[in-house]
Amino acid sequence: MPSYRIDLAYDGTGFHGYARNDGVRTIQEELERALATVLGTDVPTVVAGRTDAGVHAWGQVVSLEVAEGLDIERVSRSLAAMLGPEIVVRSVAPASDGFDARFGAVSRTYRYFVDDRPAPNPLHRHIAWHVDAPLDSTAMEEAAAAFVGEHDFASFCRTADGRTTIRRVLSAAWWREADGLVPRAELVAASANHPTANYADVDGGLVVFEITANAFCHQMVRSLVALSVEIGRGRLRVGAIPGIFEARDRNAARGAAPPHGLILWKVEY
Amino acid sequence: MPSYRIDLAYDGTGFHGYARNDGVRTIQEELERALATVLGTDVPTVVAGRTDAGVHAWGQVVSLEVAEGLDIERVSRSLAAMLGPEIVVRSVAPASDGFDARFGAVSRTYRYFVDDRPAPNPLHRHIAWHVDAPLDSTAMEEAAAAFVGEHDFASFCRTADGRTTIRRVLSAAWWREADGLVPRAELVAASANHPTANYADVDGGLVVFEITANAFCHQMVRSLVALSVEIGRGRLRVGAIPGIFEARDRNAARGAAPPHGLILWKVEY
Numbered sequence: 001m002p003s004y005r006i007d008l009a010y011d012g013t014g015f016h017g018y019a020r021n022d023g024v025r026t027i028q029e030e031l032e033r034a035l036a037t038v039l040g041t042d043v044p045t046v047v048a049g050r051t052d053a054g055v056h057a058w059g060q061v062v063s064l065e066v067a068e069g070l071d072i073e074r075v076s077r078s079l080a081a082m083l084g085p086e087i088v089v090r091s092v093a094p095a096s097d098g099f100d101a102r103f104g105a106v107s108r109t110y111r112y113f114v115d116d117r118p119a120p121n122p123l124h125r126h127i128a129w130h131v132d133a134p135l136d137s138t139a140m141e142e143a144a145a146a147f148v149g150e151h152d153f154a155s156f157c158r159t160a161d162g163r164t165t166i167r168r169v170l171s172a173a174w175w176r177e178a179d180g181l182v183p184r185a186e187l188v189a190a191s192a193n194h195p196t197a198n199y200a201d202v203d204g205g206l207v208v209f210e211i212t213a214n215a216f217c218h219q220m221v222r223s224l225v226a227l228s229v230e231i232g233r234g235r236l237r238v239g240a241i242p243g244i245f246e247a248r249d250r251n252a253a254r255g256a257a258p259p260h261g262l263i264l265w266k267v268e269y
Numbered sequence: 270m271p272s273y274r275i276d277l278a279y280d281g282t283g284f285h286g287y288a289r290n291d292g293v294r295t296i297q298e299e300l301e302r303a304l305a306t307v308l309g310t311d312v313p314t315v316v317a318g319r320t321d322a323g324v325h326a327w328g329q330v331v332s333l334e335v336a337e338g339l340d341i342e343r344v345s346r347s348l349a350a351m352l353g354p355e356i357v358v359r360s361v362a363p364a365s366d367g368f369d370a371r372f373g374a375v376s377r378t379y380r381y382f383v384d385d386r387p388a389p390n391p392l393h394r395h396i397a398w399h400v401d402a403p404l405d406s407t408a409m410e411e412a413a414a415a416f417v418g419e420h421d422f423a424s425f426c427r428t429a430d431g432r433t434t435i436r437r438v439l440s441a442a443w444w445r446e447a448d449g450l451v452p453r454a455e456l457v458a459a460s461a462n463h464p465t466a467n468y469a470d471v472d473g474g475l476v477v478f479e480i481t482a483n484a485f486c487h488q489m490v491r492s493l494v495a496l497s498v499e500i501g502r503g504r505l506r507v508g509a510i511p512g513i514f515e516a517r518d519r520n521a522a523r524g525a526a527p528p529h530g531l532i533l534w535k536v537e538y
Contacts, residue, residue: 009391011391085399119359119360125280126392130354
């Protein structure tokens with residue numbers, strides 16, 4: 001049976017996550033309903049990353065097998081007309097036989113946006129976590145380096161169900177960047193004028209995390225973000241990280257950052 | 270009486286515009302209610318730009334006079350706690366005696382964001398108008414040049430009420446830029462793979478308009494944007510612009526672009 005790959009972006013704000021869940025609005029339900037209308041039959045789909053409620057995606061990937069080859073242009077247009085503006089089909093393309101978006105993935109990349117200005121950009125409130133304290137992004141960058149490699153992430157997994165919590169993190173980094181709406185000079189001026197915080201070292205509006213791993217356990221990215229922010233606030237030292245890994249206990253970590261700052265960025269096959 | 274200046278950013282999505290209007294939610298009402306609570310008395314405010322329903326602001330300015338000098342740090346903290354996340358007070362600062370945010374302004378600057386990708390970024394759907402056709406941003410840049418200078422903007426004003434419609438545009442430009450969330454290489458790849466449009470000349474995700482004038486009549490920016498987009502779509506030539514100005518007739522223009530792409534960017538004094 002011909003296999004296809006759908007690349008998907010979505011604003012997760014109004015959804016109870018990707019995966020179907022009776023009685024609540026989900027991405028999967030809306031996508032499969034649109035596909036059933038376009039294809040004239042129910043078609044099961046497989047997704048690369050089952051994002052939680054409120055989590056967004058830029059580079060989500062879905063695979064499906066159909067009985068007959070598709071008219072890709074017609075399917076693309078119909079899906080665009082039925083979905084959106086919250087769910088956007090970036091492309092529909094033929095895939096190799098048996099392509100499986102979940103088990104075929106060799107790595108997933110997530111990004112997380114933090115806005116640590118005293119006056120955060122209200123136009124990014126759906127996609128950035130506002131932390132009301134200036135963060136030491138250099139210390140956070142050091143923390144990110146400690147996440148790289150093969151580790152047991154039990155302290156950072158919400159549920160393990162007896163399965164392995166060992167994951168291989170290929171890269172992890174924190175950096176500052178302008179928020180894309182506001183010129184850098186404006187940011188610095190706004191921060192310098194604010195009487196309630198010392199933002200002298202702030203050269204960008206957002207603090208951004210990017211992490212790539214072979215796979216992630218539940219709430220792993222948000223737990224690593226929460227830990228990093230505690231370090232950025234000066235409440236925890238980078239040197240404490242190895243002990244938190246060794247504890248293999250979720251209570252040793254620092255909870256989970258809110259979902260709305262998280263974006264599934266890219267999946268590699 | 271001591272004068273103060275408040276710099277304000279807001280997401281206009283959930284508001285019926287800036288100005289007070291009985292029975293509907295407005296920025297002015299929420300700001301003045303918060304001020305009354307903090308100051309213990311009603312204080313009238315003056316605003317630089319009375320934005321329409323759905324229009325956003327990054328650099329809105331409000332002035333007020335109070336009977337006694339304010340504890341700026343306390344007022345800033347209290348306003349931040351009561352307003353937000355949709356309304357963000359960027360700063361509260363002393364102003365020169367008699368400072369008037371409206372009549373003291375020498376220029377206002379607006380930005381307008383258009384997303385012309387076949388698959389627009391769903392995370393920017395609140396702040397960018399999705400135009401489902403590749404735009405010729407070079408032709409739009411030529412159109413912008415034709416807006417600069419002192420002109421009668423009657424064809425681009427929703428209501429004139431017999432008052433002058435002559436305005437002085439100090440600068441106007443269209444350009445392409447990455448959308449701040451998506452790396453440039455991703456944008457080009459996504460566009461190239463899309464079967465329904467030729468985006469070979471697209472090197473950025475958003476098409477951005479910036480215009481500065483001494484003042485604007487009602488819906489002037491959105492009318493100039495709508496005209497520019499018609500030119501970018503190839504439905505109108507740049508050479509038609511002088512005739513549209515000369516008509517002094519709103520029906521000669523091309524309507525108004527939707528409010529959600531518009532941001533009051535900056536006010537100069």
